[in-house]
Amino acid sequence: MGVMRRRRAEWFAANGPCQDCGSDRNLHAHHRNPADKTSHKVWSWSQARREAELAKCVVLCAKCHQNAHFGTPKHGIKRYKVDGCRCAICKAARAEHSRRYRLKHPRVFVPRESFRDKFVVLA
DSSP states (O other), rough: OOOHHHHHHHHHHHHHHHHOOOOOOSEEEEESGGGGGGOOOOOOOOOOHHHHTTTTEEEEHHHHHHHHOOOOSSHHIIIIIIOOOOOOHHHHHHHHHHHHHHHHHHOOOOOOHHHHHOOOOOO
């Protein structure tokens, strides 16, 4: 294991799971105040400098880190499809999306030959 990977793994092990949801997978160091952030490449720094920078951080999983920066996604078709939300708002958005899709892409109905047309009647 490389030095930077080991340092990162040790810091996440010591600082625990995600502060929001408790997940221990795909962890990120999130700066509480972005104005105090010096750099995101802290794992190659000396121990004293690295600890000073990481003291400004909390541990978040990837999903909670994204929500911290961009907010939770609004309810609608995207949340229905991506996050699996099944609230009334998301279900209504899915129904509207399906209705619009069917209007834009109508089914082409090709009538099949009738059963009697396939047989020749011999007299």
